[in-house]
Amino acid sequence: MSTTPTINWSEDGSDRSDQPTRSARWHSESAMPPPRRVVAADDRMKAATAYQLACEGRALLWQGDFHNARQLLRAMGRRIDRKSNPTRPDATPTESFHLHRRARGHRARVLGRLLVLLEDDHSLSLRRAPDVRRACTEAYGPPRGERAVSLTELLGVVGAHQWRERGVEVPALGAGSGAGDRIHPHYGVFSPVRGEYIDLAAQAPLPANPRTAFDLGTGTGVLAAVLARRGLSHVVATDISPRALACARENADRLGLADRIEVTGPALYPEGRADLVVCNPPWLPARPTSTVEQGVYDPDGTMLHGFLHGLAAHLNPGGEGWLVLSDLPEHLGLRTREALLTAITTAGLRVTGRLDTSPRHPRARDTTDPLHRARAAEVTSLWRLMPD
Template sequence: MSTIHWTTGDTRQSARWHSESAAPLPQQIVLADDRMKADDAYRLAREGTALLWQGDFHNARHLLQAMGRRLDRTRPRSGTSPSESFHLHRRHRSHRARVLGKLLVLLDDDYRLALRRAPDVRQACREAYGPPQGPTAVSLRELLGVIGAHQWRMKGVDVPALGARIHPHYGVFAPVRGEYVDLVARAPLPPAVQRTPETSTAFETSTAFDLGTGTGVLAAVLARRGINRVVATDISPRALACARDNAHRLALADRIEVSGPGLFPEGRADLIVCNPPWLPARPTSAIEQGVYDPDSSMLHGFLTGLSAHLRPGGEGWLILSDLAEHLGLRTRRQLLDAIRAADLRVVERIDTKPRHPRTRDANDPLHTARSAETTSLWRLTAQPSPGMLTPQMRREVPAFTRITSRILLHPVK
């Protein structure tokens, strides 16, 4: 347990230090209140001094915004290449988070925030941090994220493909980009699922895996499409709890089994779906784990383990954006080589264009790449080994390989 110390008058005080982004323990702390000027706060924070706020809550938020505006004036220009622009953008965002994270607030031993005009944050903090363990200091920026996450959890996110709302927990990526959900809702189910007798209201013998389930939204879509058993996995305990919560809310707990932490569950499935983080970079916080995948480790883990977990006639669905390609972080050739190296073949690629506002924001430093982005669902099957091929299959495989090498494109409206 890390502890911060400061002095009020002649009294030395202390509190637990908590940071979801693993920010280091502040070494120098000064008290700050409504008299603190934004220029002074910005200078102290840039020098590494933490400001423990004791004034009005809303004034603290205004001060944080003022410090953010000063940081944005130092935002770097675009680099000479898309990858350089991305790394400059990430470096600036990291610096911005580090400086703004120096404005701290103190939560008491019941997570109460004892500031004028402060909201009741106790339930939000319990959801994010668990049971209280005594007075705790956190950055105001992080606390605002905790409050926002609580509001998202209470209100939920509308998912048209489900005709229902998904309720994300703190630290779990919310399904606000609906295009990837629509792809899973509309893609043709594999023959291994479709061979089930038509008289059944559900595909009673079918099993699907949803790897990296997050909120459980894709597991819910698969269950709603009639797949009788869906096993949802994740490496994050928060995501596992969130997926269970959503399965219960949607009355699908009898068909969705949440398992983990891990990537693949035991056994084999007719359909294995994976929507890995789309950018090969290191996350700096829990929520960024839904966006950044260091060295594409989850992507490669899915591809290399897929064949061993598919039933005959089954498919793996890889949902992936090509934003990394437009940013120069990964090439299409590298992706196709990874698919081939895993003894997989492409049945079809279904494309759609993102609908989120950033694609139209010309002030976004990554606007060029975002405006060109395409999100795809790759339908993959295991490449049979030569010893498994019948004479008829040996005649058909070369022709099939030639067909699929052109990749069929079916845009989703």
Template sequence: MSGAPIVTWDEAGEPRSVLWRSESGAPPPTRVVIADDRMTADTAYRLACDGTALLWRGDFQNARQLLQSMVRRADRKPLKSSATPAEAFHLHRMTQGQRARALGMLLLPLDDDYGIPLRRAPDVRQACAEAYGPGESPSVVSLRELLGLIGAHEWRKKGVEIPALEDRIHPYYGVFSPVRGEYVGLVAEAPLPSMELAFDIGTGTGVLAAVLARRGVARIVATDQDPRALMCARENLARLGLAEQVEVVQADLFPAGRAPLVVCNPPWVPARANAPIEHAVYDPDSRMLRGFVSGLVEHLEPEGEGWLILSDLAEHLGLRTRAELLALFDKAGLKVVGRIDVRPTHPRASDATDPLHVARAAEITSLWRLAAC
């Protein structure tokens, strides 16, 4: 456990300390009290909001019910309706961060093999191993994160149906799941400038590389810098029988060389991620978008195209303007040779109770076809 974060507490008059696990990057709590089935939801929520963590020693299913009660308390206050879109977004992000911190204060113990030493606890050993790697010592994790691991494990087992592939993609925990199929559909429909070679920048699960391969592109080089995404993409492509057609390499944006087609689906919202797991959605100062656009020309073959898949949600939230996006293209020596648009079909787009409903209802996802001027 050398160098690893440790959580400490007193129990039965003795000091205790074990490994602290947090995929969100949350620091270990400094105040920890023992909690069990006798604790009320009001008391638990008050302590959590004050920054006191609750290490659960009762029944596992009762802990889940307690967390659900804490969620209801955390969701009581609506956002101000008079806020501008940008104000509503930042207030929503701040509220979500505070909510996550409070709900993350209900903790569970894990044995060194990720078994949960509580009554009526499920077997989460495989789900934990997929996210954390092999067990090494006893640890403590928030129940909220553990439930996320369990959900991700189920998604990984059953996969996400991709109509363009007539098959499934199996996402790893922490790798962006292609549940929003509209952007995949755009890549499946856009006219291909070449059938010889394509680069897929920030491949994630490998879904876009797989779509290009199924469309007949002879060779694809798919890049990512996250080791978990690289393993996920390789496994998916192997399962689909495309491992010989698609090379998965570790790189920050572009691989070496040029291609007649370069595809990228960067994070859509230029804002700070509250946790590492959100990096597929939030990108401060549009780092990946700017990096792709500014480096595209030098990685395109003559007459080649760069496909930028981007939602305009940031524009409706007041976080980026269309003029700023077009100026990025112009500065990079790029011209727009075509654009294909689609409206999202995910549930949030029609959820009037969503604090960002106005922006989500107006959202359009586009595939920008870019070429050197």
């Protein structure tokens, strides 16, 4: 029988086992285990001390000023960055990728040891703390008592709430106006901030007289919305994530497309066949370390291969599949072009066309990025596939 994970701490700032302690439920979206040793911390704690304690494995439950906690977090981050050297001059692209991931993981673990306590209504009892109740309810659901979370996670929750409120403008949804409409991502659902892959789906030639489409792994529902705006009368959008399903339904409603878009899951393929099947799987064949990373990392290319091997059985005669994929894994040595083409052939498919585009995001131009060379060479493609 499983028990709810908790943390324990002493109000006197020590982690001695003989002192009276308090406890609270522990929550981590990245499935980090609860820290074994927790000390109370406030505005008197210096960044050097906080950094040393966090590196030793102690978690710091913050009880001081909220803005001072954010400043402490930034100061700890600068210390990590100064001591971190995630690249080597002689490293291969694959080694650079794994070194970069390891450095980011270490940074996340250390910074994740600065904790805050959410009260039983999701509020923060800290000086100058913002009202985070709505953001936490969106991410975590209704309050169920006190819970301790890392400050980095809470800041992510607040940032996601702001994205959800503002939305992301998608020019491809402008229906000819040029202004575009907005997609509102939920917490834990990958935001469509990279518009080049959306533009590919908006520009690719459609099969003859298409009426139905499947959007596999829909996320925010942005590609389903693009297809509906292009004239598809029935688009079935699937996802395995409950958060993504709720997000896609809400966006379909906001855009006035609920009568054309059916959101269903959890599954990769829905029942039946379609004239067009679109899939934009996570691009990197590696293991995600958090909920949000599930939109980027696909362990062993599971979703990619699931799409390919199920495509022929879910297409109407004359239909085609669109695979939207970056070649960044090829530049990083995580997958070869030959392996991708072999997977397509093995699934009984043939390539009938391909549209390419280059990245427009700032990281492709950031020469300080350890993976800059690979990012600068990246090409995102829409592969048009049909049964062989």
